[in-house]
Amino acid sequence: MADSPSFEQRTPVDFAIIGSGAAGGILARELSVAGFDVVLFEQGKYRKAADFTHDEYSVLINSELLGGGTRVNGHTFRHDASEIATSPRMPAIRYAQTVGGSSVHFSANFLRLRPSDFKERSMLGPISGTNFADWPLTYEELEPYYTKVEWEMGVSGAPGPFDAPRSRPFPMPPLPIKSCGVLFEKGAKAIGLHSQVQPHAILSKPMNGRAACMQCGHCMFFGCEVNAKSSTLAAMIPLAEASGHCEIRAESAVFRIETNSAGRASEVLYYDASGKQQAQRVKAVIVSANGAESARLLLMSASDQHPDGLANSSGFVGRNLMFNAHATANAVFERPLNEFKGVQASRLVHDFYESDDKRGFYGGGGIDARALWSSTPILHALRGMPPDVRAWGKDFKDAFAYNFTRQMTLASSTTSLAMDRNNITLDPTNTDQWGRPALRATYRDHDDDLAMARFLQDRSMEILDAAGAKKAWADPVHATDGGEHLLGTCRMGDDPASSVVDRYHRSHDVKNLFMCDGGSMVTSGRGQPTMTIMALAFRAAQHIAAAARAGNI
Amino acid sequence: MQSNNTLSRRRFLQSTGALSGTSLLKIGMPALAMITQAACSAKQQQAPFTTLNVAEAADLAAIAARIMPTTDTPGAADAGVVYFFDRALGDEMKSDLPAIRSGLEALNNTVAASHPGKAHFAKLSDDDQDRALAKIDGNAFFGLVWLLTMFGFFAMSRHGGNKDNVAWNLIGYPGHNGAWQAPFGYYDAEYDEGQADG
Numbered sequence: 001m002a003d004s005p006s007f008e009q010r011t012p013v014d015f016a017i018i019g020s021g022a023a024g025g026i027l028a029r030e031l032s033v034a035g036f037d038v039v040l041f042e043q044g045k046y047r048k049a050a051d052f053t054h055d056e057y058s059v060l061i062n063s064e065l066l067g068g069g070t071r072v073n074g075h076t077f078r079h080d081a082s083e084i085a086t087s088p089r090m091p092a093i094r095y096a097q098t099v100g101g102s103s104v105h106f107s108a109n110f111l112r113l114r115p116s117d118f119k120e121r122s123m124l125g126p127i128s129g130t131n132f133a134d135w136p137l138t139y140e141e142l143e144p145y146y147t148k149v150e151w152e153m154g155v156s157g158a159p160g161p162f163d164a165p166r167s168r169p170f171p172m173p174p175l176p177i178k179s180c181g182v183l184f185e186k187g188a189k190a191i192g193l194h195s196q197v198q199p200h201a202i203l204s205k206p207m208n209g210r211a212a213c214m215q216c217g218h219c220m221f222f223g224c225e226v227n228a229k230s231s232t233l234a235a236m237i238p239l240a241e242a243s244g245h246c247e248i249r250a251e252s253a254v255f256r257i258e259t260n261s262a263g264r265a266s267e268v269l270y271y272d273a274s275g276k277q278q279a280q281r282v283k284a285v286i287v288s289a290n291g292a293e294s295a296r297l298l299l300m301s302a303s304d305q306h307p308d309g310l311a312n313s314s315g316f317v318g319r320n321l322m323f324n325a326h327a328t329a330n331a332v333f334e335r336p337l338n339e340f341k342g343v344q345a346s347r348l349v350h351d352f353y354e355s356d357d358k359r360g361f362y363g364g365g366g367i368d369a370r371a372l373w374s375s376t377p378i379l380h381a382l383r384g385m386p387p388d389v390r391a392w393g394k395d396f397k398d399a400f401a402y403n404f405t406r407q408m409t410l411a412s413s414t415t416s417l418a419m420d421r422n423n424i425t426l427d428p429t430n431t432d433q434w435g436r437p438a439l440r441a442t443y444r445d446h447d448d449d450l451a452m453a454r455f456l457q458d459r460s461m462e463i464l465d466a467a468g469a470k471k472a473w474a475d476p477v478h479a480t481d482g483g484e485h486l487l488g489t490c491r492m493g494d495d496p497a498s499s500v501v502d503r504y505h506r507s508h509d510v511k512n513l514f515m516c517d518g519g520s521m522v523t524s525g526r527g528q529p530t531m532t533i534m535a536l537a538f539r540a541a542q543h544i545a546a547a548a549r550a551g552n553i
Numbered sequence: 554m555q556s557n558n559t560l561s562r563r564r565f566l567q568s569t570g571a572l573s574g575t576s577l578l579k580i581g582m583p584a585l586a587m588i589t590q591a592a593c594s595a596k597q598q599q600a601p602f603t604t605l606n607v608a609e610a611a612d613l614a615a616i617a618a619r620i621m622p623t624t625d626t627p628g629a630a631d632a633g634v635v636y637f638f639d640r641a642l643g644d645e646m647k648s649d650l651p652a653i654r655s656g657l658e659a660l661n662n663t664v665a666a667s668h669p670g671k672a673h674f675a676k677l678s679d680d681d682q683d684r685a686l687a688k689i690d691g692n693a694f695f696g697l698v699w700l701l702t703m704f705g706f707f708a709m710s711r712h713g714g715n716k717d718n719v720a721w722n723l724i725g726y727p728g729h730n731g732a733w734q735a736p737f738g739y740y741d742a743e744y745d746e747g748q749a750d751g
Contacts, residue, residue, distance in 0.1 A: 018656065056708065056731030057704060057708035057709060062645055179739065179741045214733070215733060216731055337738040378703060378704060378708065381706075400723075401724050404724040405738075428597050
């Protein structure tokens with residue numbers, strides 16, 4: 001592998017990409033392999049597979065991969081604008097600060113959107129109080145890039161009965177079924193639903209020098225120790241570095257994008273590992289820092305020319321934050337499932353994916369069978385125990401000892417409707433460890449999203465009953481206290497008055513500034529967004545490279 | 554109390570009754586072996602507490618021991634969660650130490666009021682301890698000690714508790730093995746491909 005280059009700060013680099021996650025890692029690889037010089041900024045450390053552990057206390061409780069916990073990160077959260085946002089013990093806005101971003105620590109449940117997700121506003125009409133809108137592209141336009149993600153990142157799976165059309169089969173077979181999947185399949189079939197394989201961005205066979213999954217059971221929250229998880233750290237960044245055109249500038253926290261008198265992005269200002277202020281001159285900037293951080297950076301980059309934040313003439317930067325609503329139902333069975341082994345989710349149903357007027361509210365979603373609260377012991381203590389057992393004493397200990405290996409969860413995932421009231425803003429009082437204004441999230445789920453989550457939870461309880469659960473209970477569904485799917489805050493669209501970037505991720509306001517991450521998404525989809533973020537990144541890279549070659553940046 | 558801070562782990566175990574005859578009978582052989590082992594290694598280490606004083610450590614250990622009691626299977630005392638408390642409250646949970654201290658003081662004030670002559674929670678009988686905890690179940694102090702107990706019991710032993718993985722053995726969790734192979738559990742071992750064609 002070629003040595004990673006080190007670019008001179010005062011010579012404008014072709015592209016500064018801010019954020020090395022699902023989108024940034026792909027853009028860095030695509031553009032550097034195409035011959036452009038790229039500096040890939042990451043505020044977290046450059047950890048590799050050998051640096052990852054199974055230490056639940058450090059990773060989950062002390063937020064090792066999230067930057068060390070909210071008290072140093074400066075995230076705040078509130079449900080409504082009338083409240084003062086506060087920092088909970090564990091971060092409300094959860095994303096990894098490490099090279100590869102959240103693609104390093106995600107569970108790797110990996111689903112395409114469906115054709116309806118891109119044009120649902122036209123299909124269903126407006127929903128009052130929301131910014132429900134069509135995407136400026138269709139499923140058919142994105143499909144080749146979904147396929148590219150599957151074959152270049154490495155995705156295991158098998159098609160399901162309701163899947164959108166695909167141009168190529170999955171590149172590798174599904175991972176082994178787990179006990180949660182077997183029981184779910186039985187229960188789902190018994191009530192007339194159609195169980196299908198959960199696809200994963202995890203290798204079931206070796207690929208490009210990466211090992212197949214070892215079934216260690218530490219996907220969710222943890223980094224993969226064998227590079228079987230298809231993070232950009234494992235799949236893309238080594239290729240970017242090998243191109244000789246990409247410098248990974250880790251532990252570099254960007255706090256401002258400067259624009260020049262011509263209205264073009266000219267410089268990226270950041271703090272280096274020692275906290276010292278640095279600047280990198282640029283020909284173009286791509287912000288891929290996630291749906292929370294990208295909006296914060298644009299808002300922090302306000303200037304006389306851009307008083308409400310960079311690229312924010314629409315006022316849509318930070319607005320329309322979407323998390324995906326969720327609901328969970330848990331069950332204990334007679335015999336051990338040992339859900340702490342293997343990947344998170346095993347099977348899912350998509351019978352309720354499309355919105356249906358007969359339900360009385362907008363929305364749709366999926367239900368999957370997974371380990372969730374029974375993946376690791378501390379998580380089980382915090383979230384997994386049944387509500388009818390007092391949380392201490394002999395009965396608690398005995399129930400814990402009995403349930404841990406016998407328990408599973410059905411997780412429902414549904415939409416989030418885009419609304420003005422849900423947003424990312426700069427916290428007026430709190431700052432993060434670098435002195436940047438804290439990232440303030442304001443979020444309250446739309447009633448329809450919660451109604452859909454409850455509907456899916458009711459179906460989950462029916463599935464668990466039909467599967468023969470000894471005991472089952474539903475976790476209360478209420479307005480969420482945070483999220484990890486960070487979507488919608490720099491939405492794409494054709495109209496500069498109601499979107500931040502165009503259909504190719506170029507900002508409407510600043511010609512050489514692009515945003516590509518979960519913030520680009522116009523609707524939330526009904527499950528896990530990472531595959532769509534990656535497909536958007538491959539597509540954006542192609543268009544951005546073509547524009548650069550044509551001298552049109 | 555400063556001088557008590559240097560009390561050894563072995564003397565602490567004795568002072569909290571973990572090595573007394575009655576508790577040995579109650580906890581059975583596997584736990585006995587573990588405690589003996591713990592005491593032996595502590596004796597070698599002569600390790601002092603670094604954050605808590607001995608009275609605080611005794612009370613917190615006693616609360617933890619009612620949250621995860623030693624019965625026919627090991628509990629918080631056998632896992633040595635108090636050593637996790639001591640380490641964490643001086644490090645990553647340092648900001649919680651004032652709340653722990655004030656909560657403990659409040660608890661001991663109620664202990665002293667209702668049990669004349671007993672100024673410390675740790676001196677109460679198991680049943681009286683349970684009654685005292687039931688009264689504070691739900692308050693912030695109890696929530697914090699509960700969290701610390703869960704962390705100390707279930708975290709990797711390198712963080713100070715979960716001695717010899719007693720907590721993981723209790724729940725059937727083999728820990729952080731590098732790899733597994735299917736079948737993982739009873740139901741997938743029984744699985745017949747195609748049994749559900751949906």
